[in-house]
Amino acid sequence: MTGHAEQITAFLAVAAEHSFARAAKSLGVAPSSVTRTVSELEARLGVQLLVRTTRRVSLTQAGTAFRAQVEPLMAGLAQAQNDVRAFQTTLTGTLRVSAPLSFGLHRLSAPLISFRDATPDVDLQISLTDRFVDILTEDFDMALRISGAPSDLSTIWRKIAPVPRSLVASPNYLAQHGTPQTPGDLTAHTALAYTHLANGNVWQLTSAASGLTEPVRIKAGLTCDNGDLLAQLAQADQGIALLPDFLLRDAIASGDLVRLLPGWNPPEIWLTAFFPPYRRLPAALDRFTACVVTALGGTPL
Template sequence: MGASLDDLVAMTVFARVVEANSFSGAAARLGISKSAVSTRITALERRLGVRLLQRTTRRLSITHEGARLYERCAHLLSVADEASDLLGHVGTLPEGTVRVAAPVGVALHPLASMLKEFAERYPRVQVDLSVSDRQVDLLAEGFDVALRILAHPQERSLIERRLGTERLLICGAPDYFARHTPPRVPHDLVHHNVLRMKNSKWLFRMEEGPVIVPTSGTLVVDDIAVLREAALEGVGLARLPRSLVDVDLREGRLRTVLDAYAPEALVISLVYLQRKHLPHRVRVFIDFMTEHFRKLFRGE
């Protein structure tokens, strides 16, 4: 049996208690009494048959079961807040500046083409785009939104929208392979000129589990566009995002090797600060990018 209306209300109260870290703080935010908050939490715990919060006269802490439930409740409330905020902007035209951070590979493709369509749809919104493979601090540096390619979820202080997955491929130009025998197993890379990003490690899936293979080469860079160009010129092998080299692969300018040992796909996410009432210009940017990236990864 699905959740009842009472369950949804109780889960809302529970999430607000966790966020406020107090019953009184949640009560003030919800506009109800502290006793009503306590009653809802007790009823929810009884309904689920688990303790969600440990409370004493001085301290409130969340249990393991409570933390698992909160993750789902927080998502539910985020969607509800977005819907409420959207209703408040019906009929208004967004305007102003949206500060966005994106990795180089994503900015080159496919973000650049999407921004053209976004500008046509929202001509009064200016996108201030910072392109860097450095992971920015949204709050400290004043960014509204960031696109990221990571193996693991973001910190809980951010809202994350997963847009799709990205695979990293080891690529080389036909000219390079004319001079070097393609590697058959990851450890063959010791005989190759490996071009890489700064502080990167080449991880492979082997029979014994994930293995980092030591590599060396004549180029270490902090710009993935430069890395791609070096690979195209036949300088050496490079590990590059599939979306960045898709056309190069189709047209034969690059070839891949060691695909059977590729690590798990990375997640492309759009992240923003966990706050209520996002400005309309930021909301429409988030919704537009979410829609278009997901269409791209579905192949539409």
């Protein structure tokens, strides 16, 4: 037995062609298949929809009424199917992307410009927040995150670029409080802590020489969920910060900040793209990802 949609499609074809043979030809099936399918529809509805003669097939009064109601519904269904296919294959529609605030301000403009130039028919909506959004429940098509190894098994992800980090403080702060020579020395200093750090108030530092990792429980004098503000506070002599290098390069180059413990490295973090569990990325999302990878991938941020 065929499905309801197939039955209605066969009935509408016969009604349009006034012939089972011509309807079958338009549908690309055998005439006997169309005859059987329409008979199943009439049996299911309990009413005769067509009058069959040797010369012509005509609609009954019930058939005319039924056709008037289902024809626009089937046209709408066909349009909906075409729209869904277009979403998968054409560069149209709305694309909602979440990204970290500081990363967005410092590094996201180039891929955004490239994407908008290539896809003028896509409505791009960017949300900048350092909070880890849930892309499945919050209706995002993609989230760019700077973090360690992903642990969310409900999404798919793609690493784009490593994000080096450094321990920094201002020259004035170091003059007043001393310069730490070992990770253990950090416990005597005021730390400017990032709210979303994976290990909380414990900084994991690994020796480049020995490979040994030393966890340091910091004394957080201030905790904040934004890297730009932490960098500004470090420049204002407020303490030691552990931040991505792309937030620090200008201040280090000008001498406003100094790198600390150069022989010790924090855990590796990456700029990573997270997606809902698509079997295949929609066209606009695939193009946006390609723009981000082209602009930022391959080299450390």
